[in-house]
Amino acid sequence: MNSNLKLTSRDRAVLMKTPFLAGLGGNSLVRMFTNMTVVSLPTRKTIFREGEQADAFYCVLSGYVRLYRLNREGREADVRICAPGDTFAECLLYGGTKYRYHAQTAEATTLARFDIQEVRDLAEQETDIAKAIMTSLSRHLLSTMECIANDRLHTAPQRVANYILARCPVDGGPASIRLPFQKSLLAGMLGLAPEALSRAFSSLRKIGVTVRGRVIQVGDVNALRNI
Structure with missing residues (x-):
């Protein structure tokens, strides 16, 4: 120190x-x-x-x-x-x-x-x-x-979606954000166990959300907003 x-x-x-x-x-x-x-x-x-x-x-x-x-x-x-x-x-x-x-x-x-x-x-x-x-x-x-x-009030996928939406650089269409920390910290921030976070990301995959390392790709911001 x-x-x-x-x-x-x-x-x-x-x-x-x-x-x-x-x-x-x-x-x-x-x-x-x-x-x-x-x-x-x-x-x-x-x-x-x-x-x-x-x-x-x-x-x-x-x-x-x-x-x-x-x-x-x-x-x-x-x-x-x-x-x-x-x-x-x-x-x-x-x-x-x-x-x-x-x-x-x-x-x-x-x-x-x-x-x-x-x-x-x-x-x-x-x-x-x-x-x-x-x-x-x-x-x-x-x-x-x-x-x-x-x-x-929110399910695990909704918590993840809200986190992504708050940081999206655009209001519609495709977008990309980069997590500033490890996904294990994101889980803790959202009050989720790491395995619950993984399941939430899996459920969001059907609307075009993909995760590679710390990068989150969103196919359609509006679709994510309507989850």
Whole structure:
């Protein structure tokens, strides 16, 4: 792990688009950046484990982070796949003292690390930082509610179709997208077991969706929309 990195202009741009920092300026933004450290981690590196004392939360600057739970038999269940610009574990600013899930890098990843106690102290001093925290937590709550609704309302093929449609560069006709990560991560993101994802892709083949590696070809976007 390299924790002596400097914030690049690209990293700063990613941070400034997050709900947590987008509304800050002046002294508050300076104090937040002063509190932050940048760390670089290799693939499949554990960031923290469920039950460990929570001392920091994070923002993904590059790469992907997998958040998951384990049961007693060792079975894994993905909670969330965090992409660049996503923050995680900030709920513990006011929601307990221990991490509620495991966090592991899915590929080589760069993170911005924020000390929980220091940010909590800053929020008590700066009202705009407190508001930024509430904005971020509200976004997470709304996103979680949307995820639960989609899981209950949509079949596995529909979840896959919706993911593809949200990233299609055209509204009709043929299209092609490239997954930014392995299909196993897509399965976790959509709340599916890997074998369920494979079956969903197989069912979409009849309307012209084919998968080769990370590339997904769509024969007709409108047909996919009507599934």
